Amino acid sequence: xxxxxxxxxxxxxxxxxxxxxxxxxxxxxxxxxxxxxxxxxxxxxxxxxxxxxxxxxxxxxxxxxxxxxxxxxxxxxxxxxxxxxxxxxxxxxxxxxxxxxxxxxxxxxxxxxxxx
Amino acid sequence: xxxxxxxxxxxxxxxxxxxxxxxxxxxxxxxxxxxxxxxxxxxxxxxxxxxxxxxxxxxxxxxxxxxxxxxxxxxxxxxxxxxxxxxxxxxxxxxxxxxxxxxxxxx
Numbered sequence: 001x002x003x004x005x006x007x008x009x010x011x012x013x014x015x016x017x018x019x020x021x022x023x024x025x026x027x028x029x030x031x032x033x034x035x036x037x038x039x040x041x042x043x044x045x046x047x048x049x050x051x052x053x054x055x056x057x058x059x060x061x062x063x064x065x066x067x068x069x070x071x072x073x074x075x076x077x078x079x080x081x082x083x084x085x086x087x088x089x090x091x092x093x094x095x096x097x098x099x100x101x102x103x104x105x106x107x108x109x110x111x112x113x114x115x116x
Numbered sequence: 117x118x119x120x121x122x123x124x125x126x127x128x129x130x131x132x133x134x135x136x137x138x139x140x141x142x143x144x145x146x147x148x149x150x151x152x153x154x155x156x157x158x159x160x161x162x163x164x165x166x167x168x169x170x171x172x173x174x175x176x177x178x179x180x181x182x183x184x185x186x187x188x189x190x191x192x193x194x195x196x197x198x199x200x201x202x203x204x205x206x207x208x209x210x211x212x213x214x215x216x217x218x219x220x221x222x223x
Binding site: 035037039043044045046047058060061094096100101102103104106107108109 | 148150152154158159160161162165166171172203205207208211212213214215216217218
């Protein structure tokens, strides 16, 4: 059975940084695409970042240059380093497995609140 | 970027009836369209991929149709547990997968 568990969210001031972690079990991050998707208050789901099997990464324009996705194959973990956070980054961040573009497994999410 | 537009924003339907949710893409996405169910405090639940294929464990009451730019999610024999926000997502045009703004379904 596949489980994704996100941690690392919290309250942070604008301009601050956080690192989210996603612990993966039941599948290997070495052989699958992993993404971060967020849900902001009053808004819809937004794809944030993806890391491919070959370690290539892609980010949505609204986080480009501020967020970085990475993975640790030995720990079967995926991370999202978020720098220079803004109020509009406030959201629940979900880790999700991507299968040919479709997100078939999701974690429960971790809340990031950016506020002074 | 492919913009996904869902309608209506809110839909109220009685138990036992059928709900029809629409999703339109700003450019063709072929059949690379998924639907998700989102309840408060829960992870998004995958429902449909490839426009019409049900994800694992999804009951047959949920069905998807369409291709190109127009898509529909139909939920028959509605139950109170179907109350949720439903999102469509395109995964045809890269870079950047995009979601619709959601349809809130009230039973």
